Amino acid sequence: MASKKKKSAGQAIGGFFKAIGGFFAEFGKAVAKGDFFTKLSLIWMGAGYARRKQYIKAIIMTVLEAAVIWFTVAFSTRYVPKFGTLGTVKAEMIFDPVTMKNIMNDYDHSFKILLYSLICFVVWFTFFIIWIKNVTNAYKLQLKAQNGEHINTFIEDVKTYKDEKFHITLLTLPVLGIVIFTVIPILLLILVAFTNYDQNHMPPTELFTWVGFDNFARLFGGGGLSSTFGYTFVRVLGWTLVWAFFSTLTTYIGGILLSLLINNRRTKLPKLWRTLFVVTIAVPQFVSLLLVRNFFANGGIVNTFCEAIGLTGWLNDIGLISTSYIPFLSAPGWAHVMIIIINIWIGVPYQMLIATGVLMNLPADQIESARIDGAKPRQIFAKITMPYMLFITGPTLVTDFVKNINNFNVIYLLTEGVYTTTNQALANSQAKEVDLLVTWLFRLTQDYYNYKMASVIGIMVFIICSVFTLVAFNRMIKGDREETFQ
């Protein structure tokens, strides 16, 4: 298994480099063997098309080239040269002798430099690919012309985008959206992880700069006595993993049990029961979780009830609590357990739905033949139903685990503003015992503007998630299986 995985991963990487190699080889051949106009396309991108009378394409390419050059001259030169330092001129008021007033100087905005430089890099990278592609295309046209083949008119070219190049038409906009709203932000924050962008270095009044791996060192316990990030990171990571493990396992098992219970032939009105359970997840989480949080508040209704039946007093007597209420969501230990229990409430109906779907698609012929062969219901369950269920839903365990590592809603809505930590070390790093890495990250940015550490934590979350996914990678990505049932 391990060797097989290695091989396929190696193949994937090898294939990737092969593709890149092929891409450049084609380009080299085009440059070496191209005629004058193909070579001219290196400088004037429309040349190859103009020679083959594809004038509209030639104009489009020329305009594109001009636009990128204009973009580089008018825009990039203002930011990219400062990328190495992220700016040196601090914002301050200076006296302007012309207007006799104090005005802002021409200062550097570190964040703008970072962001706009990054945008320039992405634009240049894209343009570079187009540029190479353009030369190879010009060469292809040259070959076609030499062999006397038909050269497409512009209308015919456009038509290919409805047919064999339809995928380009389909993918352009979505990919553009993903690049702008996911790729660039992720790259940006990876860069921020290597700067000292925090509350003391907030543009526009202050500058920030590159600090190398300092932030990572700080997260792993470096930075002297004043730094508690190392301790906090271990604590928060520990709880994140414990939470992800228990929340995934409890909802998975609970969901399967519940679906078996509901889909049992003894059940009267299965549809009614299913609906009742689904109602709890159909209510938006920000309503249901905020409600539950008040339900279990220190002075809330559950506490009133527990006091009335004497539970609070009894817990006091055996020393589990020292307050006059049960601190369901406000003390460590209690809060941890409650969060997992409340998550069962939210998560089990989801799993129940999925498990029900699988149960309904059980291979009926197998069960039938097993029954004819005299298998008891219990045997059928243990030998057919369960293995089948595990086979189908097993991979979702991994995705659910990753999802739970990033389960912001449950933790934030249940504990924000309710839970206050008494652990000074955690408080110094703006964390709490019940925080997941993502809620910690969120608080660091939204309330404390500590972007550098938040970015480092984000990268750590990514690494953890990828390790877990990579372990299950070959099973989950059905890339090789997808065509077997088409």
Added chain:
Amino acid sequence: MKSKGLKTFFHNLLLAVLAFIWIIPIAWLLFTSFSSYDGINTSSFFPKEWSIKHYVQLFQPDTVAQFPRWFLNTFVIACFSCVISTMFTLMVAYATSVMRFKMRKPLMNVAVILNLFPGMLSMIAVYFVLKMFNLTNNHLGLILVYSASSGLGYLIAKGFFDTVPRALCEAAKIDGCSESKIFFKMIIPLSRPIIVYTVISSFLAPWMDFVYAKIILNAGISSQYTVSIGLYRMLDKSLINSYFTLFCAGGILISIPISILFMLMQKFYVEGVTGGAVKG
């Protein structure tokens, strides 16, 4: 025979008990919304005095609670992002499922990697990008946030398209159909369950979401809010004692349409997802 009847009875009793536990908080939400008292009732499960005045109050906006306005905001945002996300998702799903081209596998691998980054992380940077273009505290910005990256969520729709027999597409191609014609005239009509699922789920996202709206609409202008942050604000420590019941009433009103859509969606979800998975 008798023991069998008893077994059935206990079986259903167990279900009833479980369902009861599951439904208690929702029932509390419903009952509290009919209370005449403004703050939290902590002493009894049922309200002392019943009244519908908070439902009436929802439609008489004040400076804090502007429920009709929030509802309209969320509805507009949901409609736009639903159209864009559905298009993007189906486009990517079709291209990766039915068509074969050189960059297909690499693109899918990149999508897997991108999906592993916590959404929160990119959202913080998206906030800055939007701020540079003056799109924070702006509904257009929020629509973009909900829909621009929706192409990454193509896997479920792709799983469905994968089950459409390839022979069908091949036959159409031999008959001279272009890819775009196959997409619009064949695949789309065949894929009703997954389209309904995608439409409903992308329409629901802005109603269910809370974090992204909180990050983007951070100026505290109540008339701009979506329902989720509006209701969240009502439970602020300084407001909770005068707005808790109103929160419950708003929560019930918003839950009714969402629940109906959700029920519809889960039917198609089970049809579209497990149907495809099981055949594999």
